[in-house]
Amino acid sequence: MCHNLSKYTPIFLFLTLSGIIFLLRNIHTVENWNCQAISSFYQLQSRIHSSLSVSPFYHNHTYCTHVGQKPSPEDELEERYLLELISWPSPPPHSGPTTLRQTSDPVHSLFAILPTKEGREWHVGDQLEALIQMHDFQGRPKRYGGDFLLARLHSPELGAAVVGQVVDHKNGFYSALFPLLWVGSAQVEVMLVHSSEAVAVLRRLREERADRVFFKSVFRLGLLSETTVCNLCLPTNHQPLCNYTDLHTGEPWYCYKPKVLSCDTRINHAKGGYLKNLITNKEALLFKSGVNLKVYIHASGPDKINVLPQKDKVEEENSTAKPEHIQLETSGYYYMDSWRPLDGFTMRQFNKSSAAVQCLKNKVINMYGDSTVRQWFEYLIGFIPELKEFNLYNPKKVGPLMAVDSTHNILLKYRCHGPPIRFSTVMSSELRYVSNELDGLSGGPNVVVVLSIWSHFSTFPVDIYIRRLRHIRQALVRLIDRAPGTLIVIRSANLQALDQEVSLYNSDWYSQQLDQVLRTMFKGLNVLVVDAWQMTLAHHLPHALHPPPPIVKQMIDMLLSYICPERKKSQK
Template structure:
């Protein structure tokens, strides 16, 4: 039983001269004699070789069956043919009890599936009450699943079970990562005088294909390479941007990613799809390990954590942030936090005019209240444009912070690593983890908050580049790395899944506001609004 919760542009490699290194590294000097042999997507630094494989093995997804030959869609999981059944309970359900749901997956022919590995999620909700909580899904590895829900409110509760990805589509996603870890690629402009040339860049490149510029960061050990453009030195690199996406998937495999049929499809109930929950006399049972929180009255309520305040007034938020420095590091899902805060607090003076709208860096200050809020995107791989002069690894930025009781750091690094092997993401998280530990050691009062991944709307393209299954794997790695590390996990995964709003890579403003409430409630536990 397993618990689960374009084309490449033409590039003339023949015109490139011999291998050369660069001094234009990200925040540090690159190796004078780069060890290109270490250019590997599966490379783990010596610091990570002991625990890394063990951790990654511990979250391995169940084996999925190979696709049939010849391929037949009829033999794969069908959302329309699959269903769930409420397990009856003598005497009905009361607050504090648990609800169990059995799920049976079937193929397009209506035959029960005999193997596991499908990706399912479940939710219990009541739209009128603004209530929702995720279920804990268990894969029995034989085509059946169980979802268990804590019953946390009085009244009606509707059950929702969603087939996110079939085991067959996950077989394809696994293959893509193993065979095409570089299918998302990047480019940089190299410029000297009036000459500008583009070059392909990535976490790892083939040194036999063309000479390389090695931009590996000495402090973090994070690898980054570009093919050296003809006639220009490596230290003439001026910018980074998304290069493109190279896709190798058959028409038959593409049929495994049909929204509403075998991807992001709600399963039907055999009989009832809802229950009525009665009040519980006396003390409510303590909720077993499961969800991190739930919605009630359209507000997020953490389970087993500090009380969440609803900071709805700009004056209350300003009072919370008075005298504080808020550092936001990460991708666009963290940039949303900066945008929300600066929009909510009219007295913040922003200095963003000369920064790129996606990458920043951004700065907002309130001199009278001594408030500073900053945002900076994380280092490569990142899929939007950034001047090389402004590229920073999160770990290096953390090492530059003084920290202290008036410093709050929020980090969100996940989405841009989805197409790479988990080793690449684990390596990045460990460099951040060690920098967080150094920060907390020298400034124990610093508040560090790590934002988890979240689910999104899926198309065929999104499935191949940002699938929820890819995000789930990274979410598991992130939780394992930062477990018991003295940081707060902001559970964006559950906050997005339990909410009635549709999944989105960039959650709706209502959900972002609730996430900001989590940040501020932990920043100012005694101030509410």
């Protein structure tokens, strides 16, 4: 029997093998047919979708593109609007490479004060216009816009100054518009911060090199420790990642996984450093202090005017030439070295610490953000002797920090915002996102929230900043809903000293773009703004990331005035 079976074994093997080959060939054919059908369907679907959908305005060219939660259609619409709002003119493409000689030169550029329709006579309430014409290093007029210019009108004798609004006509000409707010002398000042060619370099770095500031974390278990690179987004093709995305907000954060230790052994976060050699030698020439980086432009004629008192109503009505005023976004001005808001709000002067104590009595002030709001914390504990800093054994420049005046029941707190944060070393347990902290507040009429979040986002694409502010805004809405009496104050961005290196990471152009986004996103919400941008631009003291004490005093006076507004005198 076994002998007979063995005789047919080759036949069985042949039939089995033939069946397998036939089956494989048919499966392959079916798979090919299915793939072709699916591919054709997908291509058709893609064509239909692309014909109906609007192409995105902004493209993030880094590997950060799809990091974080997918925004809702409403969020995408808002993001598109914000990115269009801050869109900046690009230099036209040249037939050959651009040389320094073809770029904006502040020495060859000029501005002129334009006369009014009534001649060279200005009154309080009028608008002053200075026309700026940019030239290149060869003295030739530029035919396109995109330069980053700043303007101020000031009177050293009166301690007066106001910011000018620069309008780009996109043809090499710019207008600087100023409201005339005081009687007496007023001098125009125009500064080239960056040429249009330099701005193009900054924009490219922001969109393509989000990794130019990198971070690190230490992982430790017993005596074993490892350090790896971290960031908002990291290339996944290098090595495995540890995912520290926040569970509540979806804010992403990643570190490269240590070779030995696990992801849950991370103990801290710190700034790792700055990447070098990001630009070419030719591009480096666009960022030379004293040449084309924060250099003043001279006037072709007089740069001063004398402002006369405001016309009375009869004079204005009888005037044949009524000027057409452009609505300026001027929040305030300096007079006698004191900031004066223009929205009808009165800023009080808190020259004595006793007045500040009475204002802050029975208050809890929560400060969240970067080092520019930590500077406010430091100013207050230096100004008010009764505020005693409580030693939490945290680094002074990192926090969290706390100060208490038990006699007057004042509690002042500071905590830095979540990553990205370019501080020395923050313990992992102290890394908190502002929106989560706001959700933990009870709020109420005795609670003040102060926010300053901008500087550490300058190296990332703007959509990342928009997402962070959106989460904070949502948390603020929830806070206001459950505790309507809570006072919320936002500190805007400010100007700072720039050299070539700082420009590539923290340029005023980056700050100005973020500041515009911040103001727009919080407009209409029940929040108050301390306009640090205009306060630093209008002031005569040099620009600094952490403004000098005289400017900080004005900011603190504004903050305290919001907390304790001037009481209106009752009419008898």
